[in-house]
Amino acid sequence: MDKKKPKKVFMQGAIPPEKIAKSIANHQxxxxxxxxSIFLGQVRADEIDCKTVSAIDYSAYEEMAExxxxxxxxxxxxxxxxxxxxxxxxxxxxxxxELCLFVFTSSAHRKIxxxxxxxxxxxxxxxxxxxxxxxxxxxxxxxxxxx
Amino acid sequence: MDKKKPKKVFMQGAIPPEKIAKSIANHQxxxxxxxxSIFLGQVRADEIDCKTVSAIDYSAYEEMAExxxxxxxxxxxxxxxxxxxxxxxxxxxxxxxELCLFVFTSSAHRKIxxxxxxxxxxxxxxxxxxxxxxxxxxxxxxxxxxx
Amino acid sequence: MKxxxxxxxxxxxxxxxxxxxxxxxxxxxxxxxxxxxxKTYQIADPESxxxxxNQNLNTEVELKEGDEVAFLPPFAGG
Amino acid sequence: MKxxxxxxxxxxxxxxxxxxxxxxxxxxxxxxxxxxxxKTYQIADPESxxxxxNQNLNTEVELKEGDEVAFLPPFAGG
Numbered sequence: 001m002d003k004k005k006p007k008k009v010f011m012q013g014a015i016p017p018e019k020i021a022k023s024i025a026n027h028q029x030x031x032x033x034x035x036x037s038i039f040l041g042q043v044r045a046d047e048i049d050c051k052t053v054s055a056i057d058y059s060a061y062e063e064m065a066e067x068x069x070x071x072x073x074x075x076x077x078x079x080x081x082x083x084x085x086x087x088x089x090x091x092x093x094x095x096x097x098e099l100c101l102f103v104f105t106s107s108a109h110r111k112i113x114x115x116x117x118x119x120x121x122x123x124x125x126x127x128x129x130x131x132x133x134x135x136x137x138x139x140x141x142x143x144x145x146x147x
Numbered sequence: 148m149d150k151k152k153p154k155k156v157f158m159q160g161a162i163p164p165e166k167i168a169k170s171i172a173n174h175q176x177x178x179x180x181x182x183x184s185i186f187l188g189q190v191r192a193d194e195i196d197c198k199t200v201s202a203i204d205y206s207a208y209e210e211m212a213e214x215x216x217x218x219x220x221x222x223x224x225x226x227x228x229x230x231x232x233x234x235x236x237x238x239x240x241x242x243x244x245e246l247c248l249f250v251f252t253s254s255a256h257r258k259i260x261x262x263x264x265x266x267x268x269x270x271x272x273x274x275x276x277x278x279x280x281x282x283x284x285x286x287x288x289x290x291x292x293x294x
Numbered sequence: 295m296k297x298x299x300x301x302x303x304x305x306x307x308x309x310x311x312x313x314x315x316x317x318x319x320x321x322x323x324x325x326x327x328x329x330x331x332x333k334t335y336q337i338a339d340p341e342s343x344x345x346x347x348n349q350n351l352n353t354e355v356e357l358k359e360g361d362e363v364a365f366l367p368p369f370a371g372g
Numbered sequence: 373m374k375x376x377x378x379x380x381x382x383x384x385x386x387x388x389x390x391x392x393x394x395x396x397x398x399x400x401x402x403x404x405x406x407x408x409x410x411k412t413y414q415i416a417d418p419e420s421x422x423x424x425x426n427q428n429l430n431t432e433v434e435l436k437e438g439d440e441v442a443f444l445p446p447f448a449g450g
Contacts, residue, residue: 017175021168024187028164028244031192038185040171041372044255045178060371061302061364064349089371097175101372108191110450114265121257121372129346129364130371131303143304144370145342188450207449208380208442211427236449248450257372268450276424276442277449278381290382291448292420 009069010062010091014098015040023086023104033083035110037117041101043094051136055095056144061129062091072123080116082107087120089130156216157209157238161245162187170233170251180230182257184264188248190241198283202242203291208276209238219270227263229254234267236277295320295359297327303367305343309335318357325353327363342368373398373437375405381445383421387413396435403431405441420446 020038027033046053069087076085088102103120107113125146132144167185174180193200216234223232233251241247250267254260272293279291300313309331318327324345332340345353346364357363378391387409396405402423410418423431424442435441 017168017171020171021164024164024167024246027189028246031190031243033189033244034191036185036187036189038183038187039257039261040183040185041257042174042180042183042253043178044181058371059303061300061346061349061366064346064364067349096178097180099171099175106189110186110188110268114186114261114268118261121261125372126369128369128371129302129366130369131367132370133303143307143367145368146370146372205449206381208378208424208427208444211424211442214427272450273447275447275449276380276444277447278445279448280381290385290445292446293448293450 007069007073007086009066009087009089010060011088012090012092014090014094015088015100015102017099019088020102020104023102027084027106030083030106032108033106034108035113036104036106037110037113039101039103039117039121040099042099043096045096046134048134048136048142051138051140053096053134054137055093055135056100057093057133057135057141058089058091058100059131059133060091065128065130068128069124072120072127075123076116076119079119080105080107081112082116085116085120087124089124089128093135154216154220154233156213156234156236157207158235159237159239161237161241162235162247162249164246166235167249167251170249174231174253177230177253179255180253181255182260183251183253184257184260186248186250186264186268187246189246190243192243193281195281195283195289198285198287200243200281201284202240202282203247204240204280204282204288205236205238205247206278206280207238212275212277215275216271219267219274222270223263223266226266227254227259229259229263232263232267234271236271236275240282295357297357298360298362299331300362300364302364303370305335305337305365305367308337322357323353324355324357324363327357328353328365331365337365373435375435376438376440377409378440378442380442381448383413383415383443383445386415400435401431402433402435402441405435406431406443409443415443
């Protein structure tokens with residue numbers, strides 16, 4: 001069920017820590033879960049050519065991105081025996097120190113939850129059309145590229 | 148610094164989801180962090196011989212356990228380029244669906260945070276003298292063994 | 295025939311627009327449209343640019359009336 | 373000499389106590405104390421029992437007056 005429901009991944013601005021607490025609390029009724037694995041991406045104040053990043057402004061090809069997120073979910077559920085999986089990604093400005101990505105996987109056993117979480121993170125970085133403008137403190141910018 | 152401070156790992160009863168949100172929020176001022184990896188252990192309602200687990204009652208050889216946690220931390224900081232690491236484990240009764248373990252690692256880069264988190268989880272399961280009494284719904288019990 | 299084009303990130307910035315409708319000849323391939331627009335807007339680092347035709351990454355497809363073609367710079371999610 | 377013994381988990385349950393002070397002969401090794409207590413309390417699955425002498429896992433050490441010896445069943449953290 002959980003698997004089939006189309007999920008909204010994008011949210012405007014930073015992901016608040018309370019959202020993570022709420023997601024965790026929502027899984028306490030699922031007593032077949034033994035392990036949760038969570039990955040959080042946080043915007044770093046990188047220094048590039050003596051300028052410091054103060055925020056990343058995220059944009060995306062949203063229709064395609066939601067479709068790719070859906071395919072990644074389908075793949076993950078066929079590869080891993082997970083109970084549930086949730087992904088949230090920011091759009092718009094996310095300041096340094098704030099969270100831009102939240103991946104949350106759950107399973108009866110730890111290895112499966114952890115592997116599935118890693119799978120999601122790598123797939124998201126590689127396949128989802130999301131773009132990031134790194135804004136420096138002096139308001140100049142450069143475009144971020146995933147490594 | 149973070150590394151040297153002796154940390155209290157054990158807490159009485161289940162770990163509330165709000166504690167996780169608070170730990171995350173506490174790291175938003177550390178703008179050299181790019182990735183957090185979190186592992187949560189949740190008590191499963193396993194069925195064994197037609198009886199269902201309703202809680203685990205955790206006990207530990209506390210003085211030794213705190214020392215082993217400290218050694219695991221020292222090892223992890225020497226092996227992985229992590230910014231910070233936090234571990235919390237429950238003592239006493241934790242009901243099914245509630246959290247008994249919270250491991251939280253942070254790094255500039257995702258692979259390091261994730262690997263360090265896995266390292267902590269495996270080391271904790273293997274090396275820390277913690278014992279778990281699985282209490283069934285009929286109040287009988289059996290002793291849990293890590294696989 | 296008409297093709298709906300979308301530009302993202304660095305490419306939208308270079309092109310100075312997020313979308314446009316182009317009138318092109320029948321039989322044009324996505325890769326040909328890519329080459330043409332890269333030249334038109336002097337888009338930097340062309341090898342790093344991916345095209346999505348109707349949301350599928352593919353440059354070896356012949357375009358049809360009404361297709362949506364997106365010009366995508368390197369991904370930076372997460 | 374006196375040795376402080378601690379029992380945990382399943383072993384404490386079997387022994388019916390969490391700790392005791394035992395009077396033993398000088399020169400006794402941890403493994404000898406282990407064998408003795410396993411017999412005394414009929415502790416099940418002796419291979420799974422680990423001993424910590426002053427918080428270090430080790431059965432090949434000679435015990436000294438005042439040592440703390442913990443009998444540890446399989447770990448179950450997490």
